[in-house]
Amino acid sequence: MTFDIIAILCLIAFIAGFVDSIVGGGGLIQTPLSLSLLPQIPVATVIGSLKIPAFSGTAIALTQYLKKVKVHWKLFVLMAIVAFFSAYLGSYFLTIINNDFMKPLLLFILIGMGIFTFLKKDFGLATAQTIEKKKLIFYSILICFIVGLYDGFIGPGTGTFFMVCFVTFLKMDFLSANTHAKLVNLATNFGSICLFLIKGKVIWAIAIPMAISNGFGGYVGSKFAIKKGNSIVRSFLIFVIFLSILRFGYDIYQTF
Numbered sequence: 001m002t003f004d005i006i007a008i009l010c011l012i013a014f015i016a017g018f019v020d021s022i023v024g025g026g027g028l029i030q031t032p033l034s035l036s037l038l039p040q041i042p043v044a045t046v047i048g049s050l051k052i053p054a055f056s057g058t059a060i061a062l063t064q065y066l067k068k069v070k071v072h073w074k075l076f077v078l079m080a081i082v083a084f085f086s087a088y089l090g091s092y093f094l095t096i097i098n099n100d101f102m103k104p105l106l107l108f109i110l111i112g113m114g115i116f117t118f119l120k121k122d123f124g125l126a127t128a129q130t131i132e133k134k135k136l137i138f139y140s141i142l143i144c145f146i147v148g149l150y151d152g153f154i155g156p157g158t159g160t161f162f163m164v165c166f167v168t169f170l171k172m173d174f175l176s177a178n179t180h181a182k183l184v185n186l187a188t189n190f191g192s193i194c195l196f197l198i199k200g201k202v203i204w205a206i207a208i209p210m211a212i213s214n215g216f217g218g219y220v221g222s223k224f225a226i227k228k229g230n231s232i233v234r235s236f237l238i239f240v241i242f243l244s245i246l247r248f249g250y251d252i253y254q255t256f
Contacts, residue, residue, distance in 0.1 A: 005037055009206060010213040012037075013053050017217025020054075021061035022225045023174075023233055024159020024181060025240035027054060028247055030214070041203070048201030050210070055189045057214035058159075058182050064222035065179040076180065079140050080187035083148035087188040090152020091195075100255050102154060107248045110157075113164055114241040117234070131171050139169040144184060151188045157244045159185050160237065174233040175226070 012033045020026025030050055038046050131139075143165040151158040162181035166172045172180065196202055225233055 006206065006209055008037060009034060010209050013057070013210040013213040014217035017053070017057035017061070017214035018221035018224075019217075019236065019240065020057055020159065020214075021064075021218040021221030023178065023236040023240050024161075024163055024185070025157050025243065026057065026159075026214075027155065028157055028240065028243050030054065032247070038206075042201075044196075044199075045201045045203060048196030048199070049203045049207045051189060051193045051196055052202060052207035053210035053214035055186065055193060056211040057218035058186055058189065059218075060215040061218035061222040062179065062182045062186070064219065064226060065175065065182065068226050069176050069179040071179060071183065075136065075140055076183050078137070079144045079180070079184050082141050082144040083151070083184045084187045084191050086145045086148030087152035087191055090149040090154075091192075093149075093153055100251075103248050103252050103255070106154070107245065107252060110241055110245045110248065114238065114245060117164070117238055117241065136170060143169060148184075148188055151185075157240070158188070160240050160244065163237065174230040174237070178225070178233060 012030055016026035016030035019029060027050075030053070031047070034050055035043065035046055143162070147158060147161045147165060150161065159178075159181050162184060163174070163177045166177035166180055167174065170177070170180075225236075
């Protein structure tokens, strides 16, 4: 592993941490670029190593959001438990079923999300609303089960899907949705890290410097998002959805 490669990986990790801290989707940047730079290393080992910087970046960004955003801790515990086991189930399905058939469907969903977010100018910008407790619990469980399943089965853009669902169904504003999405995402990532550590699929010479870089990117990005508010988060959301569309479009093109 040369110094030049590690330096480029750290730059990628910083950019991914910055973007992820604002709206999620850092994996759309960090994963494909890292895989292309490390073709000699098994894919599972690269993915396992990338889980460490992804976790550190999210955790550091979250410390900044928690200073500004009120969290429903009881609701979070429920969502984290559901998301953890759902992601585990999704990973199990991945071991027995190929996930390529899902990508065309996800491409159409992402295009719809992009058009909706772009056209609905006040999406996520209004003050958070209170919804009925039963609806809150039902939607929370449903969202975390479906998105958690997706995280284990496919993965890229999980934080973005959580954000859009929290804004749409739980009536949160962008900053609140982003904070809760990161909390739940930490639970799913922690489960993955435990698995990769047990399997010995982490290269620490890559994971540690990238974790520091991703964490710094997360810190800078979260400060930026908090300072600029919901409007900048909306702009980044549109950008990440567009990036996701390109990613899945390319995957489908390669498949067919």
